[in-house]
Amino acid sequence: MTLASPLTLLLEEEQHGDRQAEDVLLLSYTIDLGFFEAFGLGAAQACGARVTTVGDARMSQPDPRAARRAGRTYLPGQALCGGAFHPKLVLIAGPSRVTAAIGSGNATLAGWQANAELWSVLYGDATSCPKSLADLASWLRHLPELVRLSHGVPDALTRVAGHLDQLLGQAAEVIDDGVRLVSTSPAPILDHLPVGPVEELAVCAPFHDPGAVALRELVDRLQPQQLRISYQPELTQLDGPAVRALAEQWDAELRQDGESRYRHGKLIEWTVGGARYALTGSPNLSGAALLQPLANGGNCELGLITRVPMSLLPEGGRVAPAAVAGKQFDVRRSARVGALMLGATRTANGLHIMFARALTARGHVELSAAASPPETWERVGEVAAGATEANLTVSADGGSRLRLVTTAEEGALRYSNLVFVVDPVRVVQRPGITAVHTPATRPDDLFADPRLAEKFFGDLVTLKSNLPPAPPQVVAADRSGHDSVSSPLDDDLDGWERYLDECAGRIGHPLLRFALGLPALPGGTGAAFEALLPVSWADEMVSDQQAGLDDDSVEDIAAEQEADTAETPTVIPDLSTAEVGVRRRYRRWAERMTAAAGQVGAPERMLVTRLLLWTAAAGAWDRDDYSWVGLLSQSLQKIGGAEIPVPAEPQIGSLAAVALSVLRSAAPRYVHTQETTAFDNAAGAVAHLLVAADRTYIEEYTQLLGNAFGSSVSIETVEAIAADVVQNDPVADALWALAELDRDAHRHGERMLHVVGRFGNPMLIALEAVGAAQDAEIIGAWASSTSDKWALCIWRRPDLFTIDRGGPRTLWRHYRLTGLLSPRALALQRSLESATAIPHVPHVEPFPEALQALAELGVPSPEPPPD
Template sequence: MTWEFTSPLTLLGEWRDRTDEAELHELLLLGFTVDLPFLEKTLIPTARALGARITVIGDAGQGLYDPVDVRMAGRSYFHGLAACRGSFHPKLALLIGAHEAVAAVGSGNPTMAGWGYNDELWTVLRGHETGAPEPFRELSRWLAALGGPVAVPHYATELLKEIATRLAEFPIASRPARVLHNLDTGLVDQLPAGPVEELHLYAPFIDQNGRALARIVERLAPSRVVLGVQERWSSYDGDAILEALAGSDAELRLLAEQRPRHGKLLEWRTGGRWTALTGSSNLTATALLDTVMNGGNCELGVLTEVPSPLLPEGTATSVTHLRGRRTVRPVEGRPGLLVLGALLTGAGLLQVTLAHPYDVDVAVEVSPDGSPGSWTRIGTVPAGRTAQEFAVPEFAGAVVRIVDPRAGGRTESPPVFVVHPARCARRQADENRPRLRHGYTEEEIFTDEELGRRFRYDLLRLSDLVAEHRTALPARSVAPSAQASAVHDRYAAYLDECERTIGRPLTLKLFGGAGAPDLALGPRWGLTADAAVDDDPDGPDGDAEDTGPGEIPPDRKREWRQWAIRAVDRTVPGGREPAPMMLRVLVARLFVQLLGHGVWELDDDTWRAPLARLAEGLAPRPEDDVPDEAVQHVTAVTAVCMGLLLGGASLTGGTLHDLLAARTWQAVKDRVSVAETDVVGDLLIPPRLAHANVLSRSGWERLLDLARSDDPVALITAELAADELILESDRGIYRVTGRFTNPVPVAARVATLLGRHLETVLVHAVTGDRWTLVAWRRPHLVVAGSRAMWPGWRVYRVPPSGTPESRLTGGEGPPRAGLVAGPVPLGRTPPPGALDVLELAGADPADLLRRLRDHGT
């Protein structure tokens, strides 16, 4: 201890004023009573500015604040409450950086009185990466074990364990002191046994039955006892003290009463050396004798040698001065209902933790700020349970309480604050990363001409800055506590990063937010969810007063088209590292919206190539580090892009659009197959505007069915169905029926399509009494037909660049190019080349011919 130290605020000030500007990684505060508004004025802003993750835990029944006065809990720091059978009473301030740590263990609660007005006692322990005192290891073990006998929220348990792990990493170089606690052993039983020469005692609260005093004297067997008391401000029963000290050489030291003396002290002298126990323990049985497991308080102290006595000077008198005096004040009972914490999970659920199970269902109420009349009931925690999750809209920092709904009066718990883990995480080294200059919404960037122009420029600027920033910072600097934290949900952290970069409104559009799918953000650009349900363009007209989006003017359409191409070039540049996933998926979403609102004319296909590039560029890479929940949304956008590319294109055709769609399909099919309808949201846009290019809900469902089919023929079947052709498999033969008159080109086309996936194919095209059989195994092509269609067997040899379709179509009658056998009448044995192909296809020629003639001769 040094005389300059007055409270943990001093330690924080020292860290702030360091010349090396070292970051603060962790700040942990434990106390009995906690004044959150006081901390938010004096400590939280400075600690956050230094980069710290802050955790504040107090006794569940002792909060000194009105929730309307608390602004940062859950938003800027972790807040939780603790409960045990006694009081949660330790006082600890722990600061951890990259290379050093400082711990203050003492008597002062994190309140204005405890850190400013009262006379407190603190012991400060300092450690460095080159060496730390043994109490660091003991403190680490206590923090790791605290969540067992003491009830705290699960997230608080994990935070304490992570902090304990970090503290244990400091190498131990000395043992100047010991950290004592009473989780499983009483504090007095851990003191060295007497006799001692002199014993000094002081605490603001002394057992009204004197049991703790008597046990201390018995343990240490002092020759002389000095008991310090503030005659008016200390809490004691004079007669009980006289009884406990009977038979001892005892002196009463009356201490000055200029201000309350709240320090706790038990010190003794042996062989001229003084040893002191300081910390949180009053001179009571629940603090010094009992364990937490057996119903005692939860206490923390430091046992160390001191150069001189810590008990202040005062007026010495006989302990008989206290005879008949009693200053014990009545203690208010603990609230009947206690809630320990509320956490917003990455899955969008509010996780509420109670101190212990109750024998009745307890109601859970939420308020945005704790003001009267603002509470809303969201559900109940069933009897016998200590935790429950609720699906509620997100508002980090909101207030939660539990209520006994039984008749006969209203009982409410002290409040807790909804914790958003990502917002409370320690500040990252790239906190000054590039970001959009404004929190744009989709509604305003498409309907406000000036904001739209500003956004287009801003996003291109951001893409350029991000590329430069990534070059300068190839890897994010992450504190050890943030790399593998069980508390910091990856999805919530990712959404927070997105919010800091592109703003909250656009983040919610992309990913829905953590627990806020229905959070209103003002006017909505696009169609309502109700309108999106019915996407039938031939359905009845909507309400004449429909307030849907208006068409974008032609000149702004041109600007958007030009910007979209540039945005794709910036976010998915060819041959260079792409932009972060949040920017790629944002550009893809906006691209889909622009198509849905007619920015491109129906005969303008210049959008296809950049959209295909975007779809392929949405594949998550390891460097993107995108959580699975976010990948679901990215996959849905990918599937919509693919669905739009399939509009007016064929996966089996030969046009440029067909080939582009087929190439993109091969790249994204596996991802499309796992897309989820629940997250596609408003990207299935009804075709309400002129020139709209959209993916309907039925088209979406067909797309997913196609992607999820393991049968390569399913794709061809779907393609043919669009041309009113029906493809069916019949014991090794693929039969095609439908509306056509000439079966030859149909059979040739289907054989070509199937031949891309199958080594040997038999295709039988039938219309009325006309039919054609095509057997294809490269390089041999076998053709057989009914009497009206190229009768007899023919065998062709097809060059590597050829296909059945290229060989059999485009001319009048059977081609002669490449003919190697035939024609041979159907009633005779097929040519040798035909027999070879049929054998490889597993078909018996005689049986095959009977089956063919069932459809005509």
């Protein structure tokens, strides 16, 4: 087949739709984990598979800003051997099908997209399997005997080998198609090749060794009648004088490859008896790849020998051997200094750390927590010289970063490579395996079909919510004898994600993401709740479950992710024109949801709250029917009483802020009604959550509500209402209340209000103002009329002082309010007659109590200031 990259195979498997794949194994020399997470991980997990990647530890340079899922949802394994760990394998294994791609491309953007690579693909199913899959299973099973691997990788290799053996045992036919698996495990690659003479030998590789030693050994073994050598003048790494000498000796055809892309594919091709064979895979034309077995310091290489119908050698023009004479061999030197870490795994007691080799000097381990910026490091333990592993009693979530710091003789600090902490239980869980049965109901669907809405209610009340504030540790013994835990030792971010996956299994990802204020995902193939994790340092979010079509390229998927073309409703469905019976059913549905909300967890309570907002906006209640206000208030109170996971605080706070703003629009501030009481009760329950509100989530939660609730769901209004509730400032609330009464009021300092306008009795206006702020410890309010009349009211429970001037004299009075009597009640009565007067004679003279109240307010004179 024509294979653009292994991504094609992952997408092909995903399109089967049966999620039968249990494991995806990726072996590579270099691995760009950020690239793989962006373009390969989602497709792999959409197949239902656990994912294991294994690369050469010496080449490990992960970008922690791009690799966000390593150690959490897949196993980022590492390997070390005497030479390079150099195989290129992508294997998708399950009980029904196996696909194995063996080739030359590393798991990087270049290897999977940009370079010219060579891949060979093996397929097996219950009908037939190639015999070479048995050889691949054996190679995987015995690899840990020859290669030092990080924790979890040997188990993954054994598990995948078991899949191959099982399918081979069940297949109706095992076909010997002549394809042979070759590796450096039992013997050098060269030993797998025929002994000449052969009619033709053609070779192409991006890397030769100094002196062309491996190429000469290859030619001497096969003794070709015709030798062809293809190279790229500016890109192929070779020893020019040595290749020239060999080409002249054998009268070889030296072919210049005109391909503009880097030719990274490796090819050894020969013809014997008229039949053409090709070795493709990972081996370059080097001694470490072809001449040395793995056990004696050679590379770990993997390839396939198969018969080919035509030559795979790149086209190109023939040049004289002298064309390469001046090409110098550029010896590559590793820039890495310091120790080399192989892996880190969470255990019941902390962390188990593996080093690639025994440490030559003592050092200390530094940790960068998963939720912290990658530049943040904390010293967490000491390691002695000579150690090959260490156990630290330190807590760390999966995905945290570790490194070892040592000191050179000259005193300079040297840092090891970075490794990700692996949660050994999580990485072997198959992602969302029940997703094929997960509902795909969208929020607008619920308002199009009352029966679907009632089914959702049934799903809601059967949800099992078990997210305790301090989850118990689950201990499991692994094959190496270490105890491992799946529940984090500190903040249970992983537990929260697992909990969300369980919720999604009941109500579906679209509704759960709707509740959490996250945009819908195209296709709805996975949870992708990564945006809930408190990692503010992240530059971008990439969905784990982003999978494309079989003709997608890496660029296609990247464009889709950037565009975020998820289908979302453009309007809330309109219930106002529905039949009376339908609207009644939705009102009853809302009541039942609210009543059940207290029995479920925080995400489901959020979903109930948001659906209540939509139900009210859709017009299930008549315009003059505000019974939904009480339901929304009850829903918020139940949110306020839930165990709130730290990762979800921004979402919960933002939804509470939006719902409070809608409640405020229906609840008068000055006159206390049932709606006002509903708002006050809700505000008291969720005030502590509002400090975490985030504008991004507020914007998401207010979408489509504008037509129903107007300016109350503008971001500015929502933020202002939330700030008022958090600050609990009665004076600020009074200004809102006076605005509702159409008063022109402003504030002087912290505890004084000033109302201006044309009114016949300024005293009643001033009394109205202090009544609006009567919950303050002390409050004063002026009322200034354009007719030069003014009045000042001061309220300091239980005393009310009034100072007014409606003529040539200023009158001072004192009242004491008891029982249920309050300034607001007097203002509503528009009279002070029911208040108990405290006599001070004469009324034209100030008395000590009033002067003391003025002093507490910081007002030097009772007269209103000029504005």
